Amino acid sequence: MSTQVFERAQLVLGDPKRSEITNLVSDPLERFPSRLWFFAISITSSMLLLGLICIGYSLYWGIGVWGNNIPAAWGFPIVNFVFWIGIGHAGTLISAILYLFRQRWRTAINRAAEAMTIFAVMCAGIFPLIHVGRPWLAYWLFPIPNQQGIWVNFRSPLLWDVFAVSTYFTVSLLFWYIGLIPDIATLRDRTSNPIKKVVYSILALGWRSSQRHWKHYETTYLIFAAISTPLVLSVHSIVSFDFAVSIVPGWHTTIFPPYFVAGAIFGGFAMVEILLVLTRKLFKLENIITLTHLENMNKILLVAGMIVGYAYFVEFFTAWYSGSTYEIFAFMNRAFGAYGWAYWLMVFCNVIAVQVFWSRSMRRSIPVMITVSILITIGMWFERFVIIITSLTKDFLPSSWGMYYPTFNDIGIFIGTLGLFFTLYLLFVRVLPAVAISEIKGVMKNAHPRGEVDDV
Amino acid sequence: MSKALACNFKSSNELLRAVKSVSKAGIQKFDVFTPYPLHGLDEHMKIRSSHIPWIALFFGLLGAGLGYALQWWTLGIDFPINIGGKPYVTWPAYIPVTFEMGVLICALATFVSLFVFCGLPKFSSPLETDEFAKASTDDEFLLYVESKDSKFNESELRKIFEACHGHEVRWIGGGTHA
Numbered sequence: 001m002s003t004q005v006f007e008r009a010q011l012v013l014g015d016p017k018r019s020e021i022t023n024l025v026s027d028p029l030e031r032f033p034s035r036l037w038f039f040a041i042s043i044t045s046s047m048l049l050l051g052l053i054c055i056g057y058s059l060y061w062g063i064g065v066w067g068n069n070i071p072a073a074w075g076f077p078i079v080n081f082v083f084w085i086g087i088g089h090a091g092t093l094i095s096a097i098l099y100l101f102r103q104r105w106r107t108a109i110n111r112a113a114e115a116m117t118i119f120a121v122m123c124a125g126i127f128p129l130i131h132v133g134r135p136w137l138a139y140w141l142f143p144i145p146n147q148q149g150i151w152v153n154f155r156s157p158l159l160w161d162v163f164a165v166s167t168y169f170t171v172s173l174l175f176w177y178i179g180l181i182p183d184i185a186t187l188r189d190r191t192s193n194p195i196k197k198v199v200y201s202i203l204a205l206g207w208r209s210s211q212r213h214w215k216h217y218e219t220t221y222l223i224f225a226a227i228s229t230p231l232v233l234s235v236h237s238i239v240s241f242d243f244a245v246s247i248v249p250g251w252h253t254t255i256f257p258p259y260f261v262a263g264a265i266f267g268g269f270a271m272v273e274i275l276l277v278l279t280r281k282l283f284k285l286e287n288i289i290t291l292t293h294l295e296n297m298n299k300i301l302l303v304a305g306m307i308v309g310y311a312y313f314v315e316f317f318t319a320w321y322s323g324s325t326y327e328i329f330a331f332m333n334r335a336f337g338a339y340g341w342a343y344w345l346m347v348f349c350n351v352i353a354v355q356v357f358w359s360r361s362m363r364r365s366i367p368v369m370i371t372v373s374i375l376i377t378i379g380m381w382f383e384r385f386v387i388i389i390t391s392l393t394k395d396f397l398p399s400s401w402g403m404y405y406p407t408f409n410d411i412g413i414f415i416g417t418l419g420l421f422f423t424l425y426l427l428f429v430r431v432l433p434a435v436a437i438s439e440i441k442g443v444m445k446n447a448h449p450r451g452e453v454d455d456v
Numbered sequence: 457m458s459k460a461l462a463c464n465f466k467s468s469n470e471l472l473r474a475v476k477s478v479s480k481a482g483i484q485k486f487d488v489f490t491p492y493p494l495h496g497l498d499e500h501m502k503i504r505s506s507h508i509p510w511i512a513l514f515f516g517l518l519g520a521g522l523g524y525a526l527q528w529w530t531l532g533i534d535f536p537i538n539i540g541g542k543p544y545v546t547w548p549a550y551i552p553v554t555f556e557m558g559v560l561i562c563a564l565a566t567f568v569s570l571f572v573f574c575g576l577p578k579f580s581s582p583l584e585t586d587e588f589a590k591a592s593t594d595d596e597f598l599l600y601v602e603s604k605d606s607k608f609n610e611s612e613l614r615k616i617f618e619a620c621h622g623h624e625v626r627w628i629g630g631g632t633h634a
Contacts, residue, residue: 149534150535150537151531153537154530155539155542155549167560205576205577208581208583209490210574211494211497211498211501214490220508223566224563224566227516227562234555441595447468449471
């Protein structure tokens with residue numbers, strides 16, 4: 001029997017010194033922004049401005065300016081809400097689930113992915129807030145004692161959503177901040193700018209990287225990873241309950257929670273990949289975020305894409321197997337009805353396009369992965385559109401059947417959240433390290449004393 | 457403020473050797489500052505595992521309990537509403553919020569306890585004015601031995617530092633340099 005020896009993959013290429021890593025990652029924070037950065041942020045902040053104007057217009061006139069109608073009372077706002085929440089989930093997958101599975105390559109990408117999570121959840125939060133029509137009364141969603149003595153209805157999945165999304169945002173933010181503390185301390189010790197020094201000193205909370213503190217730090221990090229893992233699965237399951245707990249044909253299925261979670265990870269990974277490919281190129285981080293990292297992400301995309309494709313198939317199978325005329329109609333309508341084009345676009349983007357990743361050279365080609373990631377992002381948006389719109393426009397009473405057409409306002413608000421997301425990301429890469437400096441140093445060659453376990 | 461003899465090391469192997477020697481000399485009041493969590497030092501530095509997991513467990517259960525109690529009391533006792541003829545206390549429907557409350561309180565408690573255990577936030581440190589200490593958040597390892605330790609012996613320590621290829625041996629804090 002022959003033995004095959006696997007060389008452990010080098011996570012950081014080029015064998016740099018530790019101080020070179022610090023310099024490389026902090027360099028973008030210490031330079032004046034490039035023209036390209038100003039060009040990018042001028043576009044994204046204009047998109048944000050358009051969104052703000054459209055939100056202001058909707059608040060002034062009421063949500064009648066949207067394309068929502070009866071029975072399609074959930075239009076763009078809920079499609080976009082589910083889309084953005086899903087994007088956020090990839091960040092938690094990378095920071096928590098891959099951490100628990102000891103996937104050490106995550107250290108290069110977790111910071112940017114966690115930042116993306118927070119920004120995506122912020123974008124998602126806007127939609128239910130404005131969809132309630134009177135956002136200044138949004139605190140009614142929380143169980144606050146009031147003069148009527150009445151409480152919120154804890155039996156409603158929409159209320160579960162309130163708790164799930166606000167918990168998710170809080171926990172993600174704390175997790176991100178804990179990860180940032182050692183790096184902010186590094187920046188504090190580097191900077192010569194007095195204003196930055198004060199800001200970083202406050203944010204680092206006096207972290208001095210004592211070995212006795214690292215012990216508590218690593219324990220805390222592990223606990224956060226351990227509680228974030230079930231949390232992220234619960235959040236998108238609860239989002240799917242918004243649909244699955246109702247009795248609308250096409251929504252009332254038990255496959256929704258895993259199907260939504262897989263879709264969320266799929267769509268989110270595609271977005272992480274778009275951001276990382278650009279970040280590593282612009283900030284010359286190719287030796288830290290290597291092609292191997294991107295290839296690993298493409299493998300996850302391939303797996304998630306096939307889980308999503310399987311879910312599409314099983315939905316049809318279950319509809320047929322149930323023998324229920326209404327259920328079968330709902331799915332025939334989904335694939336061959338008025339919105340059939342959206343369905344097949346979704347299948348093409350999410351199931352077919354991702355199959356190129358079976359080939360190693362495709363997995364390692366930047367143009368291919370960018371194209372596929374953009375297609376997946378589009379496909380996952382259309383998945384939510386298909387689920388929500390096809391089921392609602394043809395629901396119970398044929399006399400109410402119709403079509404749903406988004407208005408300029410709907411599209412403007414969606415563009416606005418894209419603008420918010422990318423603006424926040426562009427600001428993030430300028431003020432905080434886009435790669436976890438301290439974690440990278442821990443996975444480099446010779447990081448730990450000889451004979452010690454160099455595992456996380 | 458107590459004085460301390462400090463030394464920088466460039467390699468983790470040499471740091472580990474120095475830590476072993478310092479520990480063997482019976483010194484207890486010393487610390488190591490490293491740019492990333494270094495493994496293999498805990499035993500020699502007598503660092504025991506953190507108590508944070510117990511706090512996380514306690515507050516997680518407390519949060520979940522309070523979350524369930526909130527739903528049970530508001531919808532079952534304080535203002536029962538008949539929704540579709542369902543019972544007032546429908547425990548399966550309360551599970552999602554119970555879980556989320558458990559996670560939320562657990563996360564907040566863990567976050568706070570990290571800083572309590574580390575004695576942070578703390579905005580003054582003897583390391584602040586030391587120019588070589590900055591390397592301990594960048595690329596070097598800093599060994600820091602407090603002079604108030606009963607086994608403190610400067611010449612012995614200097615020998616250990618030299619044997620392990622330490623550099624920049626100096627006094628930190630205290631004002632007067634011995």
